[in-house]
């Protein structure tokens with residue numbers, strides 16, 4: 020891994036831990052310079068990031084760069100502020116703990132830029148829901164607003180934060196940024212009323228004048244030219260080419276709308292900003308009594324209008340002071356000097372408290388009311404160590420703050436690390452480092468420290484001055500090794516310290532502070548008279564900032580120094596409970612120029628940032644340590660012996676685990692409660708293996724979980740099926756039982772019925788009889804006779820004999836009726852013939868019975884006679900039997916009578932055929948004869964030779 024890292028480093032090493040001469044400050048400096056000249060501004064010391072301000076855009080903060088660093092192992096990619104952010108984020112998500120990133124360095128080293136980059140990184144790479152986008156936007160846009168009100172151009176930095184800022188970004192359990200909270204520290208209020216040559220007041224004043232709309236400026240009574248305002252023109256650089264106030268105004272204006280500022284809020288806010296500018300332009304004159312007066316009340320009128328106070332009361336409060344005697348208040352005029360002081364105090368108080376209000380307002384827009392399961396990453400962007408030609412109370416506070424942060428670093432890294440090795444019984448060569456606790460104590464110790472002495476001087480009755488404060492210091496801490504004054508210094512040092520100055524030997528170097536203004540700034544006194552005016556202001560923001568309760572509280576408010584000390588100690592409490600990441604920013608040159616690397620300046624920063632000590636501890640120590648339980652819990656899946664459960668002591672489990680994954684002895688050490696891993700590469704390899712196994716684990720857990728769910732569903736279904744089945748079976752069984760019961764009852768009834776079947780209808784046989792009756796009737800359906808000749812009939816049960824007889828008769832009658840209706844007239848005739856035949860032959864002639872069945876054919880008998888007067892009658896008989904004889908030829912005297920009677924007999928007239936000439940007659944099969952009728956003188960019948968029969972009738976009778 021390390022070789023791979025070096026291979027990637029075209030320029031120097033990207034982690035100082037890999038530096039051969041790691042104890043040499045020059046080697047350190049060389050590496051930093053080499054990389055800086057190639058625009059590689061970031062270098063690691065283990066997990067600490069050293070950043071050198073490039074003073075130019077490098078194109079390394081694009082979205083694709085952010086994506087590149089997302090979720091990647093810390094050392095896999097070249098050092099970057101995104102890697103620090105990502106690492107803190109991943110650790111927070113996986114271990115569900117809180118983190119902070121401490122960004123330190125001197126003014127202009129790039130702290131604010133780094134914190135902005137981190138915020139942007141979270142905004143782009145963190146998962147996001149639509150509803151939480153607003154929280155993200157507010158987090159991002161709180162920055163330009165705070166910068167406008169809290170940043171200013173200084174000699175060292177065109178956008179210098181003149182307040183300390185700690186920002187918590189809150190994440191929910193899914194890693195989505197859901198809210199935030201900002202704490203501000205000690206805004207440099209004195210800048211409101213005074214700026215050094217080449218410096219500016221807070222940006223917002225210039226932005227308002229440059230970008231504000233004409234109507235707004237008119238409403239506020241302001242002119243566009245900043246030179247017209249005393250509070251803006253003392254530094255003689257109101258216009259700065261590197262700052263675009265107009266554009267910044269637009270950004271700030273649009274940010275206001277996102278972070279929930281109403282029209283009313285803005286009106287009040289800019290009213291206050293404008294009134295500060297008007298305050299600065301109030302001029303005082305001395306009257307004959309040596310009292311201050313305000314000859315031109317033009318500004319007073321504007322302030323009164325904007326702050327909603329009475330002009331006369333304001334005028335009085337600026338030139339008079341209320342002195343409370345035992346029972347009454349006395350108003351006494353102020354001198355010109357004191358009036359100027361009162362005016363400036365008012366401007367500072369108004370601006371300072373408005374800034375606090377602004378932070379609170381931003382916080383209320385960032386608040387996320389759901390407090391469950393949130394983790395935070397805190398960003399601490401705090402003023403760096405400051406050493407100017409003239410250092411005052413502000414520098415004293417700022418440098419004290421840096422001492423405290425150095426303490427934190429010592430506690431959390433150097434000291435804690437060494438103490439831990441000792442506690443864990445790990446062999447270790449102690450690293451020498453300077454513990455700056457002694458300086459912190461010098462400043463903050465109760466009753467003995469500089470702040471306490473200053474406070475005492477501020478409250479003590481009698482004429483306390485900055486000089487008397489200095490004398491007190493000499494008296495009380497004069498012997499301290501890190502304190503010096505002109506009086507205490509030897510002949511050599513004396514020249515470099517002024518009469519009003521004291522010198523502190525900070526961990527980062529010596530700084531000489533001028534005590535001038537210490538008392539005044541520490542007191543931060545606002546005359547009660549002015550406070551009363553502000554408490555009665557109609558401006559809503561001021562109303563919130565100056566509470567009437569404050570007037571009633573007669574106790575002295577804590578001094579600025581004590582307040583700052585307390586806020587720092589609560590900041591350290593916040594930080595100590597979180598996991599730290601460090602970014603150390605270095606300023607490469609004083610001229611804010613790109614590609615300029617000032618060795619001396621950088622060397623100084625390397626020293627006071629404690630980078631060499633940090634590197635030495637890193638090199639000598641172990642990159643990673645973890646309690647056995649936690650280590651085992653995280654990586655137990657990598658070894659079959661420890662997965663899923665290890666039942667023995669965790670230390671043994673870890674030993675088994677690392678043996679299985681193949682750690683070499685130089686890679687780790689086992690302490691009393693923790694495992695120590697020397698190289699990052701070992702941990703990363705383990706982490707990679709864990710990442711890989713995670714997928715398998717996830718699949719397995721998923722499968723188990725799914726199986727569990729399915730099993731639950733299955734068991735539920737099965738139980739339901741069993742219950743259903745039981746119900747169904749029960750229902751079926753009940754049905755069968757019911758049927759059986761019914762069957763038994765029916766059978767019993769039938770048996771009883773059968774036994775009593777021949778008895779008259781009674782309850783005992785009723786059902787049986789009905790059944791038998793029904794059955795018989797139904798059966799009878801299929802057995803009724805089909806024709807009149809069918810004499811069959813279904814035999815009835817005894818009880819139905821009568822009914823059966825009746826039915827049978829009905830049936831026969833019906834058949835006969837039907838039969839009769841179906842007989843044709845012709846058939847009727849035939850039948851009548853049969854009746855006649857019956858009357859004639861029944862019982863008298865044999866063969867009658869056979870003939871009875873044969874229908875008489877109509878065509879079988881026909882009668883023919885001639886048209887002449889002969890008495891020949893031929894009876895045609897249609898022969899069916901070929902053996903029979905043919906037609907009968909009869910001669911009859913009474914032919915007319917005979918034919919008539921024949922016709923009547925057969926009741927058919929059409930059987931007679933009267934022929935002329937001749938007729939054919941049937942003799943036998945295939946044989947026919949002919950009778951020829953003729954007339955002649957004499958009647959005769961004769962047969963010709965050819966067999967033809969000729970009948971001659973007499974002529975006269977023709």
Ligand SMILES: Nc1ncnc2c1ncn2[C@@H]1O[C@H](COP(=O)(O)OP(=O)(O)OP(=O)(O)O)[C@@H](O)[C@H]1O
Pocket residue numbers: 072073074075076077124125126127128129130131132133176177178179180181401402403604
């Ligand atoms: N990473 C960077 N890339 C490009 N320019 C940068 C970078 N960091 C800082 N700068 C430049 O340096 C200037 C000063 O940086 P910044 O305001 O962050 O310093 P600081 O340490 O916060 O100072 P102070 O303590 O005075 O607030 C920025 O305005 C910017 O021009």
